[in-house]
Amino acid sequence: MFLRNPLKQFSLVMALVVPCFPLHADVADGAKAIQKGQFEEAFSEWRPLAEKGESAVQATIGVMYHAGQGVPQDYKKAFEWYRRAAENGNAASQANLGVMYAKGVGVEENLVQAYVWFDLAAMKSDAGYGRSRDRLAKLLNSEQLTQAKRVSREYAVKYVTPFRRADP
Numbered sequence: 001m002f003l004r005n006p007l008k009q010f011s012l013v014m015a016l017v018v019p020c021f022p023l024h025a026d027v028a029d030g031a032k033a034i035q036k037g038q039f040e041e042a043f044s045e046w047r048p049l050a051e052k053g054e055s056a057v058q059a060t061i062g063v064m065y066h067a068g069q070g071v072p073q074d075y076k077k078a079f080e081w082y083r084r085a086a087e088n089g090n091a092a093s094q095a096n097l098g099v100m101y102a103k104g105v106g107v108e109e110n111l112v113q114a115y116v117w118f119d120l121a122a123m124k125s126d127a128g129y130g131r132s133r134d135r136l137a138k139l140l141n142s143e144q145l146t147q148a149k150r151v152s153r154e155y156a157v158k159y160v161t162p163f164r165r166a167d168p
Contacts, residue, residue, distance in 0.1 A: 039070025055088035075106030089163025091125035115148040123160045
C-alpha cells in the first residue's frame with residue numbers, strides 16, 4: 001500500500017493534499033514553491049502552519065522529512081510529524097505511522113502499534129488500509145491482536161471520531 005519511493009510518496013501526497021489546504025496565503029505560496037521545485041521555500045512557508053496544528057500541512061511536513069525534500073531526510077522527524085497529523089485525524093498519516101511501526105523506520109518496530117494505526121486509517125478512509133491491517137493481524141498472536149483491537153478502540157475515540165464529518 002505504501003509507496004516505496006519517497007519521491008513518488010511526496011508527489012502523491014502533494015497531489016492529494018495541496019488542493020485540500022485551507023486558503024491561506026502561506027499555503028498557496030508553499031504550493032507554488034513546490035511546483036517550482038523549491039522545497040526549502042515551501043517548508044519555510046508551511047512550518048508555521050504545521051506548528052499551529054494544520055493536519056494536512058503536518059502530514060506534508062512529515063513527507064518532506066521522510067523523502068528528504070527541502071530538509072535533510074530524517075525518519076524520526078517524519079515520524080513525529082506524521083504522529084501530529086495522525087492525532088489530528090489525518091488518515092494518510094495514520095497509515096504512514098502503521099508503515100513506520102511495521103518496518104521499524106524512525107521508531108522501534110511494533111506490529112501491535114502498526115495494526116492500530118492502520119485500523120484507524122481504515123476507519124476513516126481507503127479500504128487498502130484495512131487490507132494492510134488484516135495482513136498485520138495474521139502476524140500477531142491472539143494476545144497481541146486483542147491488545148491491538150483494544151488500543152485501536154481507545155485511540156479511535158481521540159483520533160477518528162472527533163474528525164468525522166456529520167452527514168447532512
